[in-house]
Amino acid sequence: MRRSLPLMTVIIVVALRSTGFAADPRFADWPCMQIKVPEISVAAVWSGPPIDDVRSAWEENPAVRDLVARLAARRTALQDAQRTISDFITGTAAERQQKAKLLFAGLLARLNAERSEVMDGIERFYRQQKELAAKTRSEISELRKLQDAPNQDQTRIEDLANRLEWDTRIFDERRKTISFACEVPVLIEQRLFALARMIEQTIE
Numbered sequence: 001m002r003r004s005l006p007l008m009t010v011i012i013v014v015a016l017r018s019t020g021f022a023a024d025p026r027f028a029d030w031p032c033m034q035i036k037v038p039e040i041s042v043a044a045v046w047s048g049p050p051i052d053d054v055r056s057a058w059e060e061n062p063a064v065r066d067l068v069a070r071l072a073a074r075r076t077a078l079q080d081a082q083r084t085i086s087d088f089i090t091g092t093a094a095e096r097q098q099k100a101k102l103l104f105a106g107l108l109a110r111l112n113a114e115r116s117e118v119m120d121g122i123e124r125f126y127r128q129q130k131e132l133a134a135k136t137r138s139e140i141s142e143l144r145k146l147q148d149a150p151n152q153d154q155t156r157i158e159d160l161a162n163r164l165e166w167d168t169r170i171f172d173e174r175r176k177t178i179s180f181a182c183e184v185p186v187l188i189e190q191r192l193f194a195l196a197r198m199i200e201q202t203i204e
Contacts, residue, residue, distance in 0.1 A: 029123040031123075038116070046196045048101070048104065054101045057105070067088055068103065070084065071084065072107060074187070081195060100200070115188040118185055128174075129174050139167065
């Protein structure tokens with residue numbers, strides 16, 4: 001075990017380089033490489049007419065509510081979404097614009113809420129990861145003391161070494177999970193941008 005401990009230490013140190021580090025000090029529990037933007041702004045994804053007058057009106061329209069839910073779902077292919085949007089936004093120029101505004105307002109609200117939920121989950125998960133990191137560091141320190149003791153307790157050393165190996169494995173798996181999860185907010189933003197562009201095209 002004494003031979004493998006330095007390797008474990010290196011693994012932990014390398015894996016934890018980003019633990020406790022935040023690209024933006026305002027968001028200490030945000031572990032992703034992407035800068036945290038708490039909310040997608042209208043200007044970031046929409047160049048169509050202002051939607052201030054329909055911010056919540058879309059919720060009062062059952063057809064729009066259902067369509068927003070369908071389009072927001074990632075299982076709906078963008079190609080299918082394009083056809084659905086074109087079928088929905090019809091009528092006179094004024095009618096098309098109103099429908100477009102309602103649909104985009106709904107998608108903005110829905111996908112912003114989904115994105116916020118994902119980001120909150122990432123931060124909760126990362127806080128757990130930091131707690132595990134502190135526990136693992138403590139186990140490494142304790143194991144070193146046990147190994148350096150004049151009268152070694154081999155049973156305790158073996159038990160702690162096994163626990164440390166298990167915690168290290170869990171930490172590494174969680175690190176990979178966080179890396180994958182960090183892509184989800186980006187995918188949501190990209191989807192909203194793509195849907196917004198489709199909507200804009202129906203009123204151009």
